Amino acid sequence: EDKVVQSPLSLVVHEGDTVTLNCSYEVTNFRSLLWYKQEKKAPTFLFMLTSSGIEKKSGRLSSILDKKELFSILNITATQTGDSAIYLCAVGIAETSGSRLTFGEGTQLTVNP
Amino acid sequence: NAGVTQTPKFRVLKTGQSMTLLCAQDMNHEYMYWYRQDPGMGLRLIHYSVGEGTTAKGEVPDGYNVSRLKKQNFLLGLESAAPSQTSVYFCASSPRTGLKQYFGPGTRLTVT
Numbered sequence: 001e002d003k004v005v006q007s008p009l010s011l012v013v014h015e016g017d018t019v020t021l022n023c024s025y026e027v028t029n030f031r032s033l034l035w036y037k038q039e040k041k042a043p044t045f046l047f048m049l050t051s052s053g054i055e056k057k058s059g060r061l062s063s064i065l066d067k068k069e070l071f072s073i074l075n076i077t078a079t080q081t082g083d084s085a086i087y088l089c090a091v092g093i094a095e096t097s098g099s100r101l102t103f104g105e106g107t108q109l110t111v112n113p
Numbered sequence: 114n115a116g117v118t119q120t121p122k123f124r125v126l127k128t129g130q131s132m133t134l135l136c137a138q139d140m141n142h143e144y145m146y147w148y149r150q151d152p153g154m155g156l157r158l159i160h161y162s163v164g165e166g167t168t169a170k171g172e173v174p175d176g177y178n179v180s181r182l183k184k185q186n187f188l189l190g191l192e193s194a195a196p197s198q199t200s201v202y203f204c205a206s207s208p209r210t211g212l213k214q215y216f217g218p219g220t221r222l223t224v225t
Contacts, residue, residue: 009153032212042117042203042216043156088155092212098144098163099212100171103155 002027006089006104014112017079021107023089024071031092031099033065033072038086038106046074048092079111115139117217119204125223126194134189134220136204143209145187146171147179149200150219156203162187163209194224 003026013019023033032050036043047056049065049072056063060079065072076083086108090101120135136145144163148156148171158171162181176198178190187206191198201221205214 004155006155034212041218045213045215048213090156097169098161099207100146100158100161101156101212101214102172103148103157105153105155 002091002093002102004089004091004102004104006087006107008107009105010108010110012110012112013079015080017111018075018077019079019109021074021076021087021089021109022071023073023104025089025091025102025104026070027091027093027102029094030067031094034090034092034101035063035072035074036088036090038088039084043088046087076109079109081111081113084109084111117204117206117215119202119217119220121220122218123221125225126191127225128195130194131190131192132194132222133191134202134204134222136187136189136206136217137185138206138215139185140206140208140215141184142206142215143184144207144214145181146205146207146214147177147187147189148203148205149173149198150203151200159189159202194222196224198222199224 035046047063052067086106089104146161147159160179165184204217207214
């Protein structure tokens, strides 16, 4: 059974702190790993990683994938209250009937002023 | 360009009633998906479709049916709603070449 596990499940920090969110996985037919941010409504795309060791960056957010150890981390530096959200990790899986994503439970991040 | 839209935004049903949720996308995407999201459980895939006229089961398909008669629309049906189907339902779409999915705004369904 495909499995994606995120940790911690929730995290409360102060503005300016740096946070690291973790995602480990056990799946068959891995294609890619994706991070999404979910505020009030729909998840919005952050990163997609397909190769080990290549860091993806977007402003204060960065992510890296380790395909040998089967995990990814999402780093957020100098956090702001606007970073408060649920962060979802998803693994892309190839199947004969098409590709699909399996999601972790999410990490609820709260950034206090 | 509206992206992915969902109708309705909110709905309250009584146990045993039926309803259909509509998802529409204007990005010409091949793949479409239906998820449910419950507290502490992330997004779980109900059904998905890799093209017009085709559907496949996801992780939690029981109690739901889907149809993809047109490429831009994906319908999710509940034939006899149960309280366990109280959830937020998200639709998503993606192009055939990639896994990046674009999500709709969600439908909050309550079954009493």
